[in-house]
Amino acid sequence: MTTSNATVKTVSKIDAQATEMQTKLVQNLEIRLDLHEEKSGKICTTLRADIAKFKTDNGFAVIKACLKKGLKLDDFIATVAIADTDDNDKYLAVKAITKCRQFMQAVAQGSASKLDGYTDSIMRNLLVHKALTVFECEQCLSGTMINEHTNKMRIDETKKIVAYKNSGASTATTQASSSRMMLKMFNICAVEKGRKDDVISFTDEKTALLMLDLYKLENNA
Missing domain, CATH: 1.10.8 (Helicase, Ruva Protein; domain 3)
Known part of the structure; x- marks a missing residue:
């Protein structure tokens, strides 16, 4: 009782x-x-x-x-x-606020499918490579980024980045930025705002584990 x-x-x-x-x-x-x-x-x-x-x-x-x-x-x-x-x-930009809401929805329902497609593509690549540069985050969202930036930026050719969510180069740039800011907001990833040479990786915080759990649950489904 x-x-x-x-x-x-x-x-x-x-x-x-x-x-x-x-x-x-x-x-x-x-x-x-x-x-x-x-x-x-x-x-x-x-x-x-x-x-x-x-x-x-x-x-x-x-x-x-x-x-x-x-x-x-x-x-x-x-x-x-x-x-x-x-x-x-x-x-926090408007697009990032929406992505925060979608992350909350994903945590609540235990489903990575509730994340926006842009963040999901970055996460799938980050799970494989453990760390991504700003440019690599953009590559996660657009296959054309490689061709447009080959002569302008150093690219790690050993990384096989997959654009699970494929969009135009300009869209990839803005969407990668708002996804990174969502990850920073909840301290899922170590992110330095405004740095073009920034490299994101998972933190040791519980929020990072909540994100990782979404993909474990998906793989076990």
Whole structure:
């Protein structure tokens, strides 16, 4: 009987924490949306879609599941409200925010298929090679990057980078950047923002293990 009561109290505490985080996250995203749309003069459908998804019962369930699995969300919740690009180290681009939401969904459901395709392609290559340069992250997203940059950048020909998500060179550059920032946000990978010679690799943090587990579960399915 005592065990049962303890279980009820634990679940109730997680529910309360998840509710509080959901409320704060939506509030901060709405602050970011207002600032973004005021500055751009345009409707930001991406942020609006993220807000709508986080507001739902499923959004609550995702947050709760992430908390149960030990994913820390406080920094992400605080960061999404920052709209000043001059605050370079903390600013998180809109595309990266969406990728963070998709990572949370993947953790909650234990499925790598919930990740965006760009991040998934980088992860699949990183699992093989253990470390990737910025340019190699871009190669993960576009086979044409090799031809366009061969004479401009040093390429490790021994690495067989596979573009599981194939796109144009310009798309690969922006998508690789937002994926790297998502990985930095949750400390999944060691990432230095703004460095063209940066090399990403998995950290020793629990969030990196959560990401790795997604692919273990996929391979065991």
